[in-house]
Amino acid sequence: MSLSNADLGKTAKPIMRVLAGDTLERPPIWLMRQAGRYLPEYRAVRAEAGSFLDLCYSPKKAAEVTLQPIRRFGFDAAILFSDILVVPHAMGQTVTFVEGEGPRLSPPLDSAGCDNIGAVDLARLDPVFEAIGLIKTQLPAETALLGFCGAPWTVASYMIAGQGSRDLETVRLFAYRHPEAFGRLMDKIVEGSARYLAAQVKAGVDAVQIFDSWASVLPPAQFKAWCVDPMRRLVAEFRRLAPGVPVIGFPREAGGNLAAYCRDVPVECLGVGTADNIVQLRKIIGNSLPVQGNLDPLALVAGGRSLDESVAGILSDFAGKPHIFNLGHGILPHTPIAHVERLVALVRG
Numbered sequence: 001m002s003l004s005n006a007d008l009g010k011t012a013k014p015i016m017r018v019l020a021g022d023t024l025e026r027p028p029i030w031l032m033r034q035a036g037r038y039l040p041e042y043r044a045v046r047a048e049a050g051s052f053l054d055l056c057y058s059p060k061k062a063a064e065v066t067l068q069p070i071r072r073f074g075f076d077a078a079i080l081f082s083d084i085l086v087v088p089h090a091m092g093q094t095v096t097f098v099e100g101e102g103p104r105l106s107p108p109l110d111s112a113g114c115d116n117i118g119a120v121d122l123a124r125l126d127p128v129f130e131a132i133g134l135i136k137t138q139l140p141a142e143t144a145l146l147g148f149c150g151a152p153w154t155v156a157s158y159m160i161a162g163q164g165s166r167d168l169e170t171v172r173l174f175a176y177r178h179p180e181a182f183g184r185l186m187d188k189i190v191e192g193s194a195r196y197l198a199a200q201v202k203a204g205v206d207a208v209q210i211f212d213s214w215a216s217v218l219p220p221a222q223f224k225a226w227c228v229d230p231m232r233r234l235v236a237e238f239r240r241l242a243p244g245v246p247v248i249g250f251p252r253e254a255g256g257n258l259a260a261y262c263r264d265v266p267v268e269c270l271g272v273g274t275a276d277n278i279v280q281l282r283k284i285i286g287n288s289l290p291v292q293g294n295l296d297p298l299a300l301v302a303g304g305r306s307l308d309e310s311v312a313g314i315l316s317d318f319a320g321k322p323h324i325f326n327l328g329h330g331i332l333p334h335t336p337i338a339h340v341e342r343l344v345a346l347v348r349g
């Protein structure tokens, strides 16, 4: 691996130290979707911005909402405010977010669409890189800035179904029926995502996370072909373009397939979902790979004893090994702010 742990370990940022393999006395903490609707200050900026994509492509507003949870809670990492679906947008698909219904991509890709869709046009993502520059000027020195993209499988699932779908029936059937067209689409997503992540690094992010939100639905052979192999190629290309930058892989709730992911995708940190069993997983992957996760977002909504006991359980399960505290999935809009404050206090001791 090109990454020098010794170099990374010297930086003061706690997240970067864990990504370099250090075990800290208290794990650093950030939350997936930490900039979002549970914050009144986010809702205020969101209301001014117009559409959700307008918010993502307004450098000042995107920088502002990225920094809001850092100011309020002092998390150890800020995550760039954007969305994984800006990649299909930069490939030429129309992307909209329907209030209460989630994303819509049009036209949904058929075989011809997979061939005709363009490569990622990085110029369309300039506002994202500009936002990163603005965030960097205002971020505390000890706070890491994370960039991200979606994993090819998860991104392709939205491009082909045109929306989110239960059990990913549309994309799974498409990939079985049209393996060549599907493969050509995956190649374009892999290549474009690696360039996009490298451009985020050039703009100033410290590390990147790759979200595979829908990694949980596949049999082992398809998990290897549609999740692991494209991820391995993406990470390899990213490393070539941006050597030495840590990658957090998040194959959410991949369960029995997590071991294959850890073996074949060379990430510096494994993100685990709410239902993933870290104690069993450690028996397979050993104790040295940093792991990020995995509080149930609903335990955070519930608060009280459920929250206290869940946090204590995670701190004990992950103790003595490199760990970044996080949720197992994004924070929910109805999460009380007082519960997030309590969480940070519990984790920091």
Ligand code: CP3
Pocket: 031, 032, 033, 034, 035, 036, 037, 046, 052, 079, 080, 081, 082, 083, 084, 085, 097, 100, 101, 102, 103, 148, 154, 164, 211, 213, 329, 330
């Ligand atoms: O974590 C962060 O704070 C950074 C910002 C971020 C967003 N989306 C902002 C967002 C990140 C890292 C994402 C990733 C993302 N987007 C994923 C992977 C992680 C996951 O949650 O599984 C996926 C699958 C998407 C696609 C997406 N974007 C969906 C399905 C939705 C609608 C669901 C919803 O909550 O409404 C979005 C919209 C979205 N992305 C919102 C935010 C804050 C809510 C939209 C709004 O504020 O109006």
